[in-house]
Amino acid sequence: MVHYTILLIGFFVGLAVLGVDLTKVTILAGAFTVGVGFGLQTVINNFVCGLILLFERPIKVGDIIQIDTD
Secondary structure (H helix, E strand, C coil): CHHHHHHHHHHHHHHHHHCCCHHHHHHHHHHHHHHHHHHCHHHHHHHHHHHHHHHHCCCCCCCCCCCCCC
């Protein structure tokens, strides 16, 4: 993770040295991050639900699970 952070900082420094306006790059990166956040929303939700099931153990061996088939 530290490696990627250093690469990202180096990338931004390189763009600044070349004279690229970093405001536009920052806005584009923010929009990309929001898009990825919306895309991963379901995955993160399922992961958190799995952790809750793992730690609370609401279902035990021998429990009968009934599913409504309406």
